[in-house]
Amino acid sequence: MAKPRNTYKYRYKGTDGKIKHSGITNNPKRREGELRRQYGPGKLQPVGRRTTREAAKEWERNKPTAGRAGP
Secondary structure, eight states, X not given: OOOOOOEEEEEEEETTSOEEEEEEESOHHHHHHHHHHHHOSXXXXXXXXXXXXXXXXXXXXXXXXXXXXXX
């Protein structure tokens, strides 16, 4: 049986267009609200398609800035 593709990769960009944070989530609307409270106004942008949790974690490990991309 195939694994569910229910995980989103994302970048959170502030109003200045700079990436404030990037990561993975299974609930983009909830995560955008959390990021707005933490980083201020901005927009969550999906990266690619929905994927499996394992593939998303691999993407997160291999991205150039692991964890926070902001100040």
